Amino acid sequence: MAVAPAISDWLGRVVASDRHLAGLTILPEHGAAIVARELLGGRLAAIRRSPPPPGAMPLSAPVADTAGRARTDSPWLAAHGTHAWTARLLTILQPVWRMMTHHGIALRRMARTC
Numbered sequence: 001m002a003v004a005p006a007i008s009d010w011l012g013r014v015v016a017s018d019r020h021l022a023g024l025t026i027l028p029e030h031g032a033a034i035v036a037r038e039l040l041g042g043r044l045a046a047i048r049r050s051p052p053p054p055g056a057m058p059l060s061a062p063v064a065d066t067a068g069r070a071r072t073d074s075p076w077l078a079a080h081g082t083h084a085w086t087a088r089l090l091t092i093l094q095p096v097w098r099m100m101t102h103h104g105i106a107l108r109r110m111a112r113t114c
Contacts, residue, residue, distance in 0.1 A: 020098050033045060
């Protein structure tokens with residue numbers, strides 16, 4: 001967690017150096033803190049990140065309910081269709097694939113535990 005700002009700076013430089021990643025936005029992380037490391041074993045932390053651009057939403061939002069479960073009766077899907085969602089997914093995956101195959105950078109979502 002403490003190195004998150006340095007990693008986001010590095011990713012920003014990688015993106016800026018690759019013309020194939022033009023238009024990809026890396027949200028800068030400005031600070032990080034681990035809370036009560038000795039009491040909680042480093043399990044509570046926070047990262048201060050720049051806000052996403054207006055209109056941004058998680059890719060799963062159009063097809064998820066309030067508990068994060070997938071739903072096929074989504075109002076977004078009803079209005080736009082699965083073709084639009086799939087096309088957007090493939091567009092989003094292109095820079096992730098490029099970063100992995102050309103720069104050796106693997107991106108992953110951290111698992112949540114309760």
